[in-house]
Amino acid sequence: MADHLLEVRDLSVEFHTVAGPVQAVRRISYYLDRGETLAILGESGSGKSVSSAAIMNLIDMPPGRISSGQILLDGVDLLKLSPNERRAFNGRRIAMIFQDPLSHLNPVYTVGWQIREALTAHGTDSVTAAAEALRLLKRVAIPEPERALDKYPHEFSGGQRQRVMIAMALALRPDLLIADEPTTALDVTVQAEVLALLKELQTETGMGVLIITHDLGVVAEIADRVVVMEKGALVEAGTVREVYKNPQHPYTRKLIAAAPGKGKMHEPAPRAEPVLCVRDLRKTYGSFQALKGISFDLMPGETLAVVGESGSGKSTLARILLRLDEPDSGTAHWKGRDLFSLSPAELYKLRRDLQMVFQDPTQSLNPRMTVYQLISEAWIIHPDILPKAKWRERVAELLVQVGLGPEHMGRYPHQFSGGQRQRIAIARALALQPQLIICDEAVSALDVSVQAQVIALLDKLRKEMGITFIFIAHDLPVVRDFADHVMVMQSGSIVEFGTVRQVFETPRESYTRALLSAGLDPDPDIQAVSRASRLQRTH
Incomplete structure (x- = not known):
């Protein structure tokens, strides 16, 4: 028998592009034993998914090429196998689950x-x-x-x-299961269930699990050891506790520092005259009641977080408030005007005040339009906002405001990372100088450091421009750092409403407590206590 179930030795992967070869993975080495969980931690572009794709022989070649190294499974070098021999390994000996x-x-x-x-x-x-x-x-x-x-x-x-x-x-x-960001887009309770299931199945079968993630909470919950990758290189390795408590590399320290949920909570200003008043909002699809009498007030310049599991009605509420869907009954008054009784012409004018940033900027940004075209399109639709002679100058200002530069104007969405695309989506929303922005899971798929940057940007815009936010999210640590008030939804109803401090420190409802307890803490010691408490309640 080999010393380890999986051993990656000196692996390098490069991709040939018109600008020359790009080193996606640079001479990395690590191992995984039977019954062990190893996490590969890193941000987008770090090479973690490419290195795991090499194990499964899923790299497109060309343009990709494995330029050096060995991948040993029980001592057998997978890179030397013929296609027929490789088929006997993939699926039977090695399996993979994907993010989407x-x-x-x-x-x-x-x-x-x-x-x-x-x-x-x-x-x-x-x-x-x-x-x-x-x-x-x-x-x-x-x-x-x-x-x-x-x-x-x-x-x-x-x-x-x-x-x-x-x-x-x-x-x-299989002997080896590779899980590539398996819980990124899932609600906290579902994420906890999926990770617990993986751990149970691993105990039953003795398989080794290689989990790829950018979430420190997932690492703390499920992994035994962790390797950290940056720009294709392996920069740190050790037990989860060693790496979290005593990180040696500056990049690891940056990732840990960016983890949400540790900052100072917002103390909201005294409640004033609301800008949005929602009363008894109801919506039914067939026999399914998506909204069951929703009522709340939104104050100017505040951030209201809306949390809950999939199917709780969060996105339905957002669509109705933006008149992308119509309610069955109820009212929503924006600065005294009933949103649901506006004529098409009145609604057209109001659109500039109410904007939305969607979860996936890849789908919300037209791939055939440049950044300049995407942002300036708002002024084609609403020509009275800005004369055409000033468009280019204003696009440059907006890009700088969201942490990009004027040189990005001529590029297309696919030429940016996920975090940069989300910044472009925010710049596009800001082009109309809105008073309310609804963010529907706008940061859920971003790396921790990019997520921290985007949240800091939104908070800055709120303070400087007085923008009001409705922030739909399942990531509770982010909510804790960003929101003023929290509205908890379950099965189309509001079950709890309060300040961030009230909801996070003294939650009244058992459902809210279940959501909070399902959240993952990046500190492995805290997460171990939380995991033990969950197991005790289960049994």
């Missing part, structure tokens, strides 16, 4: 068919495969598993799709 299961599950086949295919492709007969598919869905706690076999991926929630992906990955009982 909807993109990696085939939309035209049922999940039962897809799990069965993973088994039959490696020689399992169809009767055994059908029984095993059902067993796996039961094991990953999919509701009504017999019916779920015949459902398509879009018919499941995000957390359920991730469980289906885990079931597929474990179908052939």
Whole structure:
């Protein structure tokens, strides 16, 4: 037997571009043992996903090329295997779950068919495969598993799709499971459930788990050891506690310092005349009640965080307030004007005051438009705001305001990182000088340091320009650092409302306490106590 289940030695990966070769991974080495969880921690562009893709032979070659190194699984160098030999390893010995299961599950086949295919492709007969598919869905706690076999991926929630992906990955009982950002877009309670499931399955099977993440809380919750990557290089390695408590590299210290949830809480100003008054808002889709009598007031210049699990009604509320959807009943008065009784012409004029920043800037920014075109489009729609002669100058000012530069004007969205694209989306929202910005999970998919920068930017804009924010989020540490008041929603209703200090320090409702306890702390000692407390309550 080899010394380690997985051993990566001196691995380098480069990509050929028109500007020359780019070193995505630079001579990294690490190991993983059976029954152990190793986290690869780093921001976008650090090379963590590329290095794991090399293990599965998922790098597009060309333009990619593994220029040096060995990848040993039980002493066998995977890089020397023929394609036929490699197929015997992928799936059977090594499996992978991805960040976005909807993109990696085939939309035209049922999940039962897809799990069965993973088994039959490696020689399992169809009767055994059908029984095993059902067993796996039961094991990953999919509701009504017999019916779920015949459902398509879009018919499941995000957390359920991730469980289906885990079931597929474990179908052939692999020795090594690679999890690439498996919980980034999930609610805190669902994230905790998925991570607990991975740990349970690991205990049952003895597999090694390689988890790729930018979330220090996930590292503290599930990992035994961690390696830190920056710009393709491995800069630090050790046990989770060693690296968190005594980081040696400046980059690691920067990541730890950027972790949210440790800053000073906002103390909101005395409540004044509200700018937005919502009363008894209701919305039903078929037999599903998305909103059940929502009422609240929003003060000028404050940040109201709206938290809750998927399906709680947060995004439905945002869409209705922006008139992207219509309510069944209820009122919403913006500075005394009923939003739902405005004529199309009146609503058109009001649009400039109410803007939105979406969760995924890749989808909300037109890929065929340059940054200049994306931002100046607002002034084409509302030509009375700014004369055309001043557009270029104002775009440059907005880019500087969000931490970019005038030189970025001529580039397209795909030429930026996720954090930079979100800054462009914020600049576009600011172009109309809005009074209210609704942020719908605007920072949930960003790296911790980029997330900290974007939150600092929004807070700065709030103070300097008096902008009011509705901040929809599932990341409670970010809410703690940024919001003035918190509104907790569950199944279309408001179950708790209060200042950040009230909700985080003395929550009244059991649902709020469950959300807070499911949150992950980057400190492994604190997280160990929280994990032990959860296990005690469970048993």
